Amino acid sequence: MGLLQRALDEASLCTLSITQNLEITAIIMPSRALYVGHPFGLTFGAIGDRETQRAVLAAMLDAAATMTHRGVRDSGFEWDRDDLRHRQLRKRGR
Amino acid sequence: MQDGRGANFAQIERNHVRTRVYAPFDWHPFDRFSPYTPLRVPLAEARIAFITTAGVHLADQPSFDTGADAGDPSWRAIPVETSLSDLLLSHGGYDTRRASEDKNVVLPLEHLRDLRDGGRIGALSPEVYSFMGYIADTDRLLDVEGPAVAARLIADHVDLVLLAPT
Numbered sequence: 001m002g003l004l005q006r007a008l009d010e011a012s013l014c015t016l017s018i019t020q021n022l023e024i025t026a027i028i029m030p031s032r033a034l035y036v037g038h039p040f041g042l043t044f045g046a047i048g049d050r051e052t053q054r055a056v057l058a059a060m061l062d063a064a065a066t067m068t069h070r071g072v073r074d075s076g077f078e079w080d081r082d083d084l085r086h087r088q089l090r091k092r093g094r
Numbered sequence: 095m096q097d098g099r100g101a102n103f104a105q106i107e108r109n110h111v112r113t114r115v116y117a118p119f120d121w122h123p124f125d126r127f128s129p130y131t132p133l134r135v136p137l138a139e140a141r142i143a144f145i146t147t148a149g150v151h152l153a154d155q156p157s158f159d160t161g162a163d164a165g166d167p168s169w170r171a172i173p174v175e176t177s178l179s180d181l182l183l184s185h186g187g188y189d190t191r192r193a194s195e196d197k198n199v200v201l202p203l204e205h206l207r208d209l210r211d212g213g214r215i216g217a218l219s220p221e222v223y224s225f226m227g228y229i230a231d232t233d234r235l236l237d238v239e240g241p242a243v244a245a246r247l248i249a250d251h252v253d254l255v256l257l258a259p260t
Contacts, residue, residue, distance in 0.1 A: 001147050001259035003232055004225065007240025008255055009128035013247055017257035023104035027121045031130040041148070041188030043258050044205075047196040054205050060256050061215070065137050070127040089103045091110050094189040 002028030016064035018043060018056075019072060021089075031070050034063045037078040039085040041094075046081060116163045116230040133254055135216070140253040143219035145243070147227035148193065148200035148260040149185030152176070158226035160186035165229035167239045171221040171246070178203055187228045188260050200260050219250045227260055 002025060005017045009031045019025040019033040020040060036056055038045060045052030059075045067073055079085045087093030104121065111119040133140065149158045151170040159166040172181070178197040183190035193200045201222065209215045223243055229235050247255060 001227065001257055003122060003229070003235055004145065004147070004240050004243075005257050006124070006128040007236055008244050008247070008257075009131070011241065011244035011248060012129065012131050013244060013255050014131045014133050014253060015255045015257060018259060020259055021103045023102055024107070024121070027104060027123045029124045029127045031128045041190065041193050041260050042199050043148075043260055044199050044202050047192060047199060050198070050205070053198050053202055054208075057202050057205050057209070060258075061137055061209075064254050064256065065133055068132065070130045088188075089101050089106070091106055094187070 002030040002033075005030035005033075014064070016060055016067070018060065022072065025072060032063065032067050033072045034060055035072050035074050037085065039079055040088050042079075042084075045077075052077070111230055116165075119230045122232050122236075135253050137215050137254075138213060139216040141217040141219060141251060142206070142215050143222065143247050143250070143252045143255045144201070144203075144206060145223045145225070145255060145257045146201045146260070147225045147258070149183050149190070149226035150181050150197070150201050150224040151184065152180060153182055157182065157184035160184055160226070160228075164231035166226050167229045167232075167235040168225075169239055169243060170224045172224060173221055174203070174207070174218045176203065185226050185228070185260065193260075200258065216253075219247065219252050221246075 008015050017033045018036050044056045063073050155170050
């Protein structure tokens with residue numbers, strides 16, 4: 001994701017991405033990212049949780065409009081429904 | 095931002111790919127941020143594009159190659175009015191069965207259209223774009239496929255590109 005964003009940034013497009021992992025983003029260094037602590041494959045929230053899905057999208061739009069510097073903003077979204085994200089980050093779950 | 099809570103996922107992922115999938119793999123590091131272009135119009139006037147790396151595609155489009163050791167840097171363009179029920183997922187890096195139940199979790203097309211119809215954003219680009227996030231050999235992504243999508247977005251006069259990983 002970050003590499004693709006870099007290619008778009010190099011073309012002078014305005015971009016804003018979600019990052020679900022700060023270590024990879026620190027390596028790739030795309031222009032602007034919003035950190036969302038959700039599991040891989042549930043980027044915008046849980047199945048059927050339309051309120052959270054909309055809120056994450058709204059946070060992206062807000063960051064795109066108000067972040068005036070490069071780097072990462074914390075959205076505040078974390079995952080406490082189960083241990084899926086914990087397992088994914090250790091390659092013990094998909 | 096708690097992130098891995100002690101686990102260095104970049105290192106774990108690198109070791110996983112190198113030992114199990116693609117031995118030459120390493121991250122492509124950069125020492126500076128890529129250029130930042132500010133949003134030049136209010137959101138209510140902005141034409142917005144969306145890119146997912148969830149491996150989304152239409153039934154009549156080729157599925158992504160989830161068996162390629164070096165990954166698949168190709169992409170699919172999907173008309174923005176497509177029903178979520180017409181979309182399929184092919185991706186080896188996450189369990190697509192979950193997102194298949196509610197594709198808004200990786201490609202929030204219904205919410206994007208609601209924002210447009212409600213006037214929160216000005217317009218959507220004619221198509222959204224989908225990649226499959228496992229791309230271990232990155233040269234083609236950086237040199238060919240990424241610039242090709244960038245050219246289409248510029249031709250569509252897009253003001254803002256939102257990108258979401260899986």
